[in-house]
Amino acid sequence: MKHLIRLTAALSVATLALAIPARSALAAAPPHSKPIPKLFDQVKQHAAEANYDAAVLDSYRRTNIDFRSYAQLLNHMKEHANDLFQDYYELQRVRDSGTPAQREAIDKLEPQLREMATELTNTFQKLNERQEQVNTPKFRDQVHGSSVKIHEVYKTLCECTGKNAKI
Numbered sequence: 001m002k003h004l005i006r007l008t009a010a011l012s013v014a015t016l017a018l019a020i021p022a023r024s025a026l027a028a029a030p031p032h033s034k035p036i037p038k039l040f041d042q043v044k045q046h047a048a049e050a051n052y053d054a055a056v057l058d059s060y061r062r063t064n065i066d067f068r069s070y071a072q073l074l075n076h077m078k079e080h081a082n083d084l085f086q087d088y089y090e091l092q093r094v095r096d097s098g099t100p101a102q103r104e105a106i107d108k109l110e111p112q113l114r115e116m117a118t119e120l121t122n123t124f125q126k127l128n129e130r131q132e133q134v135n136t137p138k139f140r141d142q143v144h145g146s147s148v149k150i151h152e153v154y155k156t157l158c159e160c161t162g163k164n165a166k167i
Helices: 002-018 036-062 067-097 100-129 137-163
Strands: none
Touching (some): 036 067, 036 137, 100 137
């Protein structure tokens, strides 16, 4: 179980999220790319789901649950985060065809997504290193940090789409 959590969690989040490609290295968008507004809606939906998962997980900081429960909740949150990253990669591929407001919104998300990925990866590492310490203040603070980063991404997406309904 321990190795499965490590393999699934640490590699998936770190590989997908920390490898956010630079815009200059991206190829031109394929003609079948989804329109940017639809992609923003998808990214926002995945961020909302990850944000909900993070809020639930953060609420468990005040209870004594075992590491398997934390691992299950973290994996669920990671799935939504990975979906968010995949849609963001698509946004990056079509960035240059977007409006100035769309390009600005895409650019604003990149550093936040990197921070979110780092925070999630650190949370998984802490869980894997010391499963018996999931109910310690240090681990609970780590979980809270992940929750905060995910909420920041969701808040940014809400602000970006709220400013310009046609984003």
